[in-house]
Amino acid sequence: MKLSSRTERESFRALVLAFASILVISPVVHCWGLDGHLTICRIAQSRLSAAAATAVKELLPAAAEDDLGSECSWADRVKFHYHWSSALHFIDTPDNLCSYQYNRDCKDENGEKDRCVAGAINNYTTQLLGYGNAASSQHYNLTEALLFLSHFIGDIHQPLHVGFTSDRGANTIDVHWYTRKTVLHHVWDDNIIETSEERYYNSDVDGLINAIQKNITGEWSDQVKTWESCSRNATTCPDIYASESIQAACNWAYKGVTEGSVLEDDYFLTRLPVVNLRLAQAGVRLAATLNRVFG
Numbered sequence: 380m381k382l383s384s385r386t387e388r389e390s391f392r393a394l395v396l397a398f399a400s401i402l403v404i405s406p407v408v409h410c411w412g413l414d415g416h417l418t419i420c421r422i423a424q425s426r427l428s429a430a431a432a433t434a435v436k437e438l439l440p441a442a443a444e445d446d447l448g449s450e451c452s453w454a455d456r457v458k459f460h461y462h463w464s465s466a467l468h469f470i471d472t473p474d475n476l477c478s479y480q481y482n483r484d485c486k487d488e489n490g491e492k493d494r495c496v497a498g499a500i501n502n503y504t505t506q507l508l509g510y511g512n513a514a515s516s517q518h519y520n521l522t523e524a525l526l527f528l529s530h531f532i533g534d535i536h537q538p539l540h541v542g543f544t545s546d547r548g549a550n551t552i553d554v555h556w557y558t559r560k561t562v563l564h565h566v567w568d569d570n571i572i573e574t575s576e577e578r579y580y581n582s583d584v585d586g587l588i589n590a591i592q593k594n595i596t597g598e599w600s601d602q603v604k605t606w607e608s609c610s611r612n613a614t615t616c617p618d619i620y621a622s623e624s625i626q627a628a629c630n631w632a633y634k635g636v637t638e639g640s641v642l643e644d645d646y647f648l649t650r651l652p653v654v655n656l657r658l659a660q661a662g663v664r665l666a667a668t669l670n671r672v673f674g
């Protein structure tokens with residue numbers, strides 16, 4: 380094919396890029412989508428202490444232009460390159476138990492302990508605690524540690540990232556989201572957020588972020604202290620976040636859904652508040668964790 384004009388060449392290039400990105404993106408359907416992670420990281424960055432904001436700016440790659448949100452899905456992009464990291468985005472819990480225990484559940488499919496999203500949050504938090512210490516800065520890539528931690532604190536708040544084992548966090552439950560075919564896991568990663576953006580915010584993620592920020596300083600303000608605190612003065616507390624997620628998965632995500640269910644307004648309108656709350660909690664807790672790490 381010969382492309383004569385510059386515009387034609389450019390649109391062909393755009394087409395190839397779009398197609399390539401579909402090929403790359405489509406297998407990665409098991410994390411909050413781009414807008415979920417962006418929302419969480421924007422909320423977090425707006426709540427950083429001066430010390431944490433400086434450290435985050437120093438650690439972010441130059442291309443991020445000081446915007447943590449732009450790098451919050453980096454961990455999804457490197458899943459294929461860092462194959463070992465793909466087990467670190469979720470936790471599988473026993474079917475229908477609706478509970479989570481670190482010692483029982485935090486392992487990968489080969490049974491290797493600590494390889495789950497809660498273990499990863501602990502690990503990257505510990506690495507970042509070495510920030511400013513020459514030896515540990517040499518030993519670890521703290522830029523990657525920051526990007527992993529920011530992504531994983533998001534993931535652990537997606538209820539179906541702490542789902543049942545046999546359906547792989549509802550990845551094998553086929554449903555219709557209104558008229559579109561998808562799986563239940565993807566409804567919670569993307570569809571609820573997208574439908575909410577389309578309906579209420581002119582398809583603009585900034586509108587969603589502003590609305591959640593308003594709730595954090597308004598309606599939810601008296602809960603925020605509780606979200607931020609960890610027992611025993613821990614730096615971060617992924618076990619609490621994971622337990623809340625499996626509870627929400629049972630009470631809201633799985634509830635009333637079977638193979639082939641058609642999910643429409645009834646489901647959307649009752650689950651949207653849960654999604655908004657989890658995005659808010661993730662943002663607040665990511666900031667609280669980074670403030671303690673760099674405090």
Ligand SMILES: [Zn+2]
Pocket residue numbers: 409410411454455468530534
């Ligand atoms: Zn993820």
